Structure formats: C-alpha cells, structure tokens
Amino acid sequence: MTDEITRADPTRELAAKQNVEALEHSTMSGDNGQKPAANLMDPAHRVLVEKSLKRKLDARCSLFVLIYILNYLDRNNIASARLKGLQTDLNLDDTQYATCLSILYVGYILMQVPSNMFINRIQRPSLYISCAMLLWGLISTLSGNTYNFTGMVLVRFFLGFVEAAFLPGALLIQSKWYTRKELTTRNAILFCGNIISNAFSALVGAGVLSNMQGVLGHAAWRWLFWIEGAITMTVAISAAFILPDLPHNSRGFTAEELEIAQLRMVEDVGEADIDGSNQGIFDGLIMAVKDVKIYLMMLTFTAYVVGLSFNAFFPTLTGTLGFDYVPTLLMSSPPWVFSCIVSLLNAWHADKTQEKFWHITGPIIGGMVGFVISMSTLNVAARYVALFLQASAYAGFIVYYSWISSSFPRPPAKRAVAIALINAFSQLGNVAGSYVWNLKENGYRKSYGIVTAMFGLTIIGCLAFRAILASLNRKLEQGELAWEGQPDVTAHTAEMEHTDNPDEALRMRKGFRYLL
Numbered sequence: 001m002t003d004e005i006t007r008a009d010p011t012r013e014l015a016a017k018q019n020v021e022a023l024e025h026s027t028m029s030g031d032n033g034q035k036p037a038a039n040l041m042d043p044a045h046r047v048l049v050e051k052s053l054k055r056k057l058d059a060r061c062s063l064f065v066l067i068y069i070l071n072y073l074d075r076n077n078i079a080s081a082r083l084k085g086l087q088t089d090l091n092l093d094d095t096q097y098a099t100c101l102s103i104l105y106v107g108y109i110l111m112q113v114p115s116n117m118f119i120n121r122i123q124r125p126s127l128y129i130s131c132a133m134l135l136w137g138l139i140s141t142l143s144g145n146t147y148n149f150t151g152m153v154l155v156r157f158f159l160g161f162v163e164a165a166f167l168p169g170a171l172l173i174q175s176k177w178y179t180r181k182e183l184t185t186r187n188a189i190l191f192c193g194n195i196i197s198n199a200f201s202a203l204v205g206a207g208v209l210s211n212m213q214g215v216l217g218h219a220a221w222r223w224l225f226w227i228e229g230a231i232t233m234t235v236a237i238s239a240a241f242i243l244p245d246l247p248h249n250s251r252g253f254t255a256e257e258l259e260i261a262q263l264r265m266v267e268d269v270g271e272a273d274i275d276g277s278n279q280g281i282f283d284g285l286i287m288a289v290k291d292v293k294i295y296l297m298m299l300t301f302t303a304y305v306v307g308l309s310f311n312a313f314f315p316t317l318t319g320t321l322g323f324d325y326v327p328t329l330l331m332s333s334p335p336w337v338f339s340c341i342v343s344l345l346n347a348w349h350a351d352k353t354q355e356k357f358w359h360i361t362g363p364i365i366g367g368m369v370g371f372v373i374s375m376s377t378l379n380v381a382a383r384y385v386a387l388f389l390q391a392s393a394y395a396g397f398i399v400y401y402s403w404i405s406s407s408f409p410r411p412p413a414k415r416a417v418a419i420a421l422i423n424a425f426s427q428l429g430n431v432a433g434s435y436v437w438n439l440k441e442n443g444y445r446k447s448y449g450i451v452t453a454m455f456g457l458t459i460i461g462c463l464a465f466r467a468i469l470a471s472l473n474r475k476l477e478q479g480e481l482a483w484e485g486q487p488d489v490t491a492h493t494a495e496m497e498h499t500d501n502p503d504e505a506l507r508m509r510k511g512f513r514y515l516l
Helices: 010-025 043-061 063-082 094-121 125-145 149-163 166-175 180-211 220-242 255-269 283-289 292-307 309-319 325-331 333-353 357-376 380-392 394-407 412-426 428-436 441-477 487-497 504-510
Strands: 005-007 481-483
Touching (some): 063 125, 063 149, 063 309, 094 149, 094 412, 094 428, 166 412, 180 333, 283 412, 292 357, 292 394, 333 357, 357 380, 357 394, 380 394, 394 441, 428 441
C-alpha cells in the first residue's frame, strides 16, 4: 500500500537529525534583538495569541457558510422551479429533467482535481474562489434565459464546471489552518451552509414563486434564477477581501498570529504543511493515484452520495404528503434545520473524542430508519418524521470529509488531490441519484429501497477503511514505519519548532496516528 509512510531508513533519519540540529544552532532568539520563536513564548501569551488567531480565522471563514448556501442554491433551485412550471415551459419529459440535473455533475467532476491542484500552488486562493463565484453567479442567471432542453443542459454543464472550484478549495484552505482536533467542527459549520440552503431554498422559492409570477411578463421560476444569481455575484466581490489565504501570507493577522498558525500545523502532524521544493506539478496527483486508500474512500463516498440523492428531490418527496406547493416548500425547511443541529453536535463530539467511524455510521443508520418508515407506511405524520431522520444522515457526511483530510495529512499536494478526487468521483453518485427518483410507484418505495442499500454499502466501506487505518496504526506503534519527509520540508519543520533537542522533530513524526 502506497502512503506517505515508509519503512524507517537510518540514513534518512540521520540526515534529518543533522538538518534539525543545524537549523536549531542558527535559530535567532530574543537575546539578539529578534522576537522569540512561537514555541518559546510565555504559555499564557501564546494562549492569548492563539485565541486571537482563531477568533479572526473563524470570523473570516464564516463567509464560506454563506458562499456554500449560494453555491447550493444556484445548483439546486431547479427543484423548486420545477414546482412552478419549469418542466412544462421547457417541454421536458422526466428523463430530460433528470439529465438537466445530472449534467451539472459532469462538469463538476471534470474540474475539481485540476482546480484543487491549482489552488494548492497559488498564494492568493481567496481571489481564485471569488472569481469562480462571480462567474458561476453569472451562469446561474442564464438559467432563467433558457427556452428548451438544449439551452438548460448547456447552462447546467458550465455551472457545474465553475462551481467545482468552491467546495474542495474551501476544504483545502481550512485544512491548512485548523488542526485535526478542530477541523471536523469547522467543516460542520461550513456544511451547515449546505444544509441550511436546503431549508433556505425552500423559503426563498416559496417567496419568489408566490409573488413574482407574470412580473414584467416573465414566469416566476425565471425570476428565481435571476434573483439568486445576482445575490451570488454581489457576495463574490466581498469574498476577495474577507476570505483568508495561507498561514504565512494572509492579510489581517499579526506576525505572531501567522507564526502560531504555522507552528500549530507542525505540532498537529509533526511536519510543516508545505510541499517539497523538488515536487513537480503532478507529484501530488501521482502520489494520490498510487494510494489504495483513496480508491476505497472514493467508492464508499459515492455510495453515500447516492444514498443522499433525495436532497435534490426533497420538495417533491415532501409533496407526497399531499399539500399544495407553498405549504410543501415551507414544510421542506424544518427537517434541514434539525439536520443542521444534529450535524453540529455530531461534529463537536467527533472532534472531542477524535473518533470518526461511529460518528459517520450513526447518522447513516438513522437515515436508514427514515427510509424504512417511508417505505412502510402512507401515514402523513410518520412520513414527515421520516424526512427529519433522512435529512439528519448528512451529519455523517460532514465527518467523512474531515476523515479524508486527517487520513492524507501530508504532503499538502497529495491532500489537495485526495480531497478533490474523492469528492469529484463521488459526484457520480449524484448523476446516478438523478435517475433513482424516477421510480414514483407507491410513494417512491423502490427508490427508497435503492438508497437504503447504498447506505448499507457505505457502512461496509467505512468499516473496511477503519480496518486499514487501524492496521497502519499498529505498524506505527511497533516502530516498523517512519514518516517520509522531503529534505526541505524537514528543514522548515525544524525552523518552525525551534527545538532544543535534535530528536524532538523525529519523535513528533513517530507519534502520528491516524484517526479511526
């Protein structure tokens, strides 16, 4: 199994020790007029600096939540538009409508890996995400200008192509700032944008579709695309000034805060979060495709996404309760609010316990219970409760993303590709899911059977992945393996640590364990 862990090489260890020792001897201290190193700070002062750093970082990364809301609104508002005549006006049959949904993920899949490889190599990822957001907002507005199947398919393809930059990029940026003990909760806050958008899109859809029909001679569903696209472009401009860049160059932080930000990442894994200077553009991709763990995560995550495909049809599924379209849209919101609360609590506890498997499979099992209820009864109250359970399955989805980052921690080039590759491949689940929900008989009973099976496969995949990581941890504990660092990365690690003992950096690396 290829990994960034390899068998201990005495020659490499000796060279690493010499690099660390040489750098320590040359390290400047407060005695020669320079600021003391971050790890030589008074502990109380470091706590204050770290609190200030995280407060600023949390505030700026909170914009990711709003961006994700808009990202998902622009992607999924077609479901609300369908309730007010989009399918009829464009003369789409059910298969063509499903194709309009699924074609977005073709562009989404194609662009994710190249986009994240690019983000990992640039110094101002905030500008890149801002420009991508401005462009997808423009494309989204064009959805309201389509008049046939061909036009909608083209717009949806390019929308997915450009939107692909956001989620893997946001996850990568957060993984460069937050430690493994913090990342799941922060990812949960980010994904609340996804969850809230499911509720918010229903509310926005209800407002626009109820009041904009015939305004200036246009159908209400066209106004839905125009209004939401314009909001996205407005927020995109502010994103360039608010989003953080990298821990060594981001604006709005003090020099001490930036040094602490870099040191935190060294302490978390035992190696500086930088790529070796001898690594080429495609080295991260090559390392990723050689790692069998990535393929297991890709297949498992794809099954998970198929199981979660109900979200694109949530207003339609809520419509099976028998209410008019406005009450249906309004009733679609509470399950997602509940899901958001469950997700935050689940992520917080996952960070606190540093456990992944049960925090993923627990919500999945809850979702499976919801599917079974929907298949077993036509009772309105029971089916509405089932929608709450189904929506709460997203809580495990969030923890899964942080499991990706923590399982491929270094080098960042490989982590960038791993995040994008797993997320991109999983979108095939959305493509398949677009057709799963064409089986309308008996309240979508066959569709619910398919997604229940997919959740079962997800649990099996997670169990296999956990077994692989547990095996690697046992080898680490037995001292059979050691971290393989690039020489210049080792040097930067020693420089950030300012250790007095030349063996300390190597001990930190050997102390690394995968999170199960």
